[in-house]
Amino acid sequence: MKTVPHRLYLTEEQMPKQWYNLRADMKELPDPLINPATMQPATEADLYPVFCEKLAHQEMDNETRYIDIPEEIQEMYKMYRPSPLIRAYNLEKALDTPARIYYKFEGNNTSGSHKLNSAIAQAYYAKEQGMTGLTTETGAGQWGTALSEACSYFGLDLTVFMVKASYEQKPYRKAIMQTFDANVIPSPSDTTNAGRAILAEHPDTTGSLGCAISEAVEKAVTTPGYRYVLGSVLNQVLLHQSIIGLESKIAMELLDEYPDVVIGCAGGGSNLGGLIAPFMQDKLLGRANPQIIAVEPASCPSLTRGRYAYDFCDTGKVTPLARMYTLGCGFIPSPNHAGGLRYHGMSPILSKLYHDGYMSAISVEQTKVFEAATLFAKMETILPAPESSHAIYAAMEEARRCKETGEAKTILFGLTGTGYFDMTAYTAFHDHTMTDYIPTDADLEVGFAGLPKIPGIQE
Amino acid sequence: MKTVPHRLYLTEEQMPKQWYNLRADMKELPDPLINPATMQPATEADLYPVFCEKLAHQEMDNETRYIDIPEEIQEMYKMYRPSPLIRAYNLEKALDTPARIYYKFEGNNTSGSHKLNSAIAQAYYAKEQGMTGLTTETGAGQWGTALSEACSYFGLDLTVFMVKASYEQKPYRKAIMQTFDANVIPSPSDTTNAGRAILAEHPDTTGSLGCAISEAVEKAVTTPGYRYVLGSVLNQVLLHQSIIGLESKIAMELLDEYPDVVIGCAGGGSNLGGLIAPFMQDKLLGRANPQIIAVEPASCPSLTRGRYAYDFCDTGKVTPLARMYTLGCGFIPSPNHAGGLRYHGMSPILSKLYHDGYMSAISVEQTKVFEAATLFAKMETILPAPESSHAIYAAMEEARRCKETGEAKTILFGLTGTGYFDMTAYTAFHDHTMTDYIPTDADLEVGFAGLPKIPGIQE
Structure with missing residues (x-):
């Protein structure tokens, strides 16, 4: 040794100059996503209203083992x-x-945190597709901070729905996101149908990631030039x-x-x-x-x-x-x-x-x-x-x-x-x-x- | 290039395995310290009640150009x-x-911050001399945090007098120091003669580094086995x-x-x-x-x-x-x-x-x-x-x-x-x-x- x-x-x-796609080597793949509108397996195109096209493709790509990291992303990776x-x-x-x-x-x-690794990639692909803004949720605030940095770097607007428990426990996280020009909203909020529905049922909830996701997705699909990005769970x-x-x-x-x-x-x-x-x-x-x-x-x-x-x-x-x-x-x-x-x-x-x-x-x-x-x-x-x-x-x-x-x-x-x-x-x-x-x-x-x-x- | x-x-x-002592190359040296008790130039021994002996020696050493960094300090340097x-x-x-x-x-x-570089050195020499605790002041809280880490690492007690303005602006800094087992006191405080005198004259003061230093020095010289350490100014x-x-x-x-x-x-x-x-x-x-x-x-x-x-x-x-x-x-x-x-x-x-x-x-x-x-x-x-x-x-x-x-x-x-x-x-x-x-x-x-x-x- x-x-x-x-x-x-x-x-x-x-x-590394390439990411590695674990699905390419899995003996059995995860079951496909289901489109809630049709209750049928979702297609890549089903995801386009929510995700940028290249990201929707990556979400569905079960075959490509190694995927080149675009130069611009590599450049920003080198900053940290x-x-x-x-x-x-x-x-x-x-x-x-x-x-x-x-x-x-x-x-x-x-x-x-590690969240910047994906924030940069997602902001880059949004910019490449000509989007003007992104929405997301954040729990501990690390994902929101990471995405604020990435959006500031690539010149995109950003609205962050922050789980209310964290919003209250971590006021400084919010302040950092604001330093990077993000619009930070405690979730559940009254700015979305999803938020209002949850508040009606649980007025005292301190929120959850799942609930903040609903609000962020709704805001993205109802705002022209916006897409939604998520810091975890997704392929x-x-x-x-x-x-x-x-x-x-x-x-x-x-x-x-x-x-x-x-x-x-x-x-x-x-x-x-x-x-x-x-x-x-x-x-x-x-x-x-x-x-x-x-x-x-x-x-x-x-x-x-x-x-x-x-x-x-x-x-x-x-x-x-x-x-x-x-x-x-x-x-x-x-x-x-x-x-x-x-x-x-x-x-x-x-x-x-x-x-x-x-x-x-x-x-x-x-x-x-x-x-x-x-x-x-x-x-x-x-x-x-x-x-x-x-x-x-x-x-x-x-x-x-x-x-x-x-x-x-x-x-x-x-x-x-x-x-x-x-x-x-x-x-x-x-x-x-x-x-x-x-x-x-x-x-x-x-x-x-x-x-x-x-x-x-x-x- | x-x-x-x-x-x-x-x-x-x-x-680097050695520190560099700038004084060894200065054409003209800084004027000597004056002992306030005698109003005469201070000797190395004059400093012993306040500083550890090796640190008092470094304070007065205008000649040694390069000074070996002790192994134990090099080891802790490698941690960050x-x-x-x-x-x-x-x-x-x-x-x-x-x-x-x-x-x-x-x-x-x-x-x-950079403060850890000296905190480690000062805590090490205190431990080496058999001290049981240190006192210091902190302004922004970075020095106090650094010294808390160093004292925790070397097993020394620590009392930190924190400038009141920072203590109030930065409660989380205080919490970090406490995580490393430091005793943190807002300055001016009523725990020392110096603090009480300043409070009597300026009851609403938000404190200053100079004032916190007075308190820390007083606490060090009146507590057996304690020495005072400072994060800046000193040679x-x-x-x-x-x-x-x-x-x-x-x-x-x-x-x-x-x-x-x-x-x-x-x-x-x-x-x-x-x-x-x-x-x-x-x-x-x-x-x-x-x-x-x-x-x-x-x-x-x-x-x-x-x-x-x-x-x-x-x-x-x-x-x-x-x-x-x-x-x-x-x-x-x-x-x-x-x-x-x-x-x-x-x-x-x-x-x-x-x-x-x-x-x-x-x-x-x-x-x-x-x-x-x-x-x-x-x-x-x-x-x-x-x-x-x-x-x-x-x-x-x-x-x-x-x-x-x-x-x-x-x-x-x-x-x-x-x-x-x-x-x-x-x-x-x-x-x-x-x-x-x-x-x-x-x-x-x-x-x-x-x-x-x-x-x-x-x-």
Whole structure:
């Protein structure tokens, strides 16, 4: 094994020039999207009113294995990438583990997370198609910030529907988006039919990603020159995020390393799908057999306690239906501080891979997550985002198991972002006022009861 | 000229193993510190009650040109260094300038600034000497955060006196320090004699760095096993911060570049002194003649409107006296948002170099600074700290002059940190509620009238 530096940065020449499309190597593909207007499989053209054409194509493209990253996107990637692959020497020491722990740190940019990787791509294709504006939703605010930066860079207008819980917990996130000229609206709002309907039914709701999606889609399809973009769940997003895994794999190869375990937090699946992409490829092609673990909040356990079923991607039921692990699009998660993981569903690609046994999943209570986050911060001097800290928790548990068994496993996890805008949560943890929320089976049944009926497919 | 990547990171092997001590090459040294108890030049031993012995030695060492960085400090540096040297391609394009703009970005760590470079060194030497705790003051909160991280890493207690204006503007900064187990107290406080005296005279003061220093020093000298550490002004701090300039110079050499102009923001001088160190050496030794520019806030213009005189480093008059550019230790600056630049004096080393004509200085109103910051954020996708944005403003002005004259100058500036905890200020700028504060000559006379009398030296 080579000497491993604390932080390994690829050179610009070593950076990937293509994204990797995991679907091209899957033995069985995810089930097709269903158009809610016809209840038939959606075509690429069905998506055009909502998505830019090239993005709609990427969404449906199950065959092209490698897709060239346009020059303009590569240029903007170079403004904050490559992100470092970091060896967690101090954390290893603190845990007294024989395991070697690596993490891919995506938080060293103003959006504070990996979200910029797809924001840039989606804004670029919108500009290329002559659009004038975009709409989106944001949970923790990281996606909204990322898209604000990308739209400002490419000269596009942007309206962001921000989950009300986050809007109130994170006023500074809103201020950053405004610095990049975005129009930020707390969701549910009275500016859309979808928002008004949800407010009528649940006047005190603190919102959810699903609900904010409905509002953003409605605004996009009713505003000329606008399209909608989404920061997670979609196949196109996982495609763009494959840059995380591709860079990680190249960096590990330079160190003569290969992960025995790959761990990512999972909300809609954007980071997890991107991080694991090339390692899952190895697994699908029988070249290697890394263990792959998704970590989700106990308050919103779509993989570990959800149903594998067709469901809307949003609360307002305006999006296509996807077959995925879901808690039901009517499920409104309790206000866990990891706003970015408060989503009722899960990427259809990841759902299928999980369903077919290629990866495992665990769920964790937030107090345990913040305990891990605090230790990590002290050891590694990076204050992690609550979302990312789910992966930290699982990596630490794995490293502790290695201590018991004596195995010197190589662990790779995704540190998706920083927690600078999550200090309300850290303070709650510090003051012992943080509590855990675990839905009861009865709570979940309410969400499942609302799963849509699709004639001949899901009765 | 070689192809210049957007971001250049040195490898661990290329990182400097020694700090550079600018004093060893100065033609004339700064005047000695004066012990306020004796009104005679202070000895190294005079400093021992306040500073750790090795740091007191570094403070007084005018001769050793290069000082080895202890292994343990190098190890912790590797957790967030090297910091990137970034070519501002997009900013150049936006300004349509023939100039080549580079910046050394020190904000990619949880402290959010360059302050960690000296915090680690000072905490290390305290631990080595068997101390159990440290005290300090913090303005913008970056130094306090940095020291919290360093103390947590080395297992030391820490009490931080935080300038009240910042404590109120930046509650999240306080929360981060608490995450790293620091005890954070708003200054002036009623926990010290110095704080109580200031509160009695100015009950409504929002505090100042000078005042917080008095409190921190008092707490250190009255608590067994404690020492005081300071994040700026001191010679030892400039020594540790020379890592910024040394890395910058190595990176520029790899690109076959050398700066015509080096620009840094200046509060107490820690970043500026560190950034310019090796370039000033070239100037002192006649090897090159880069222009060196300090940029300070118009609200606290120590270099541009201050007096070169002996003064206390703190408001409470408990520290040694230093000859420096000062507004008088009784000067309480108006609440400019760049809390890190609200200091009445300036590093004695930089003061001497400025006095002797080796560098120039300008002052800027904060609204202009935030205008520059916002453009920079949009172009470079990094949200800069208000402090750093003073340097951005000056670099942009220089690049605009190059556009007029057609000169293709190479500009290097220090981007000391990120503005994630300064969103209150960005919001004020965005909402047009931000105003400028420029002290009148009469305001300054009040500060100058309080300059100390030193028999035979300053009557």
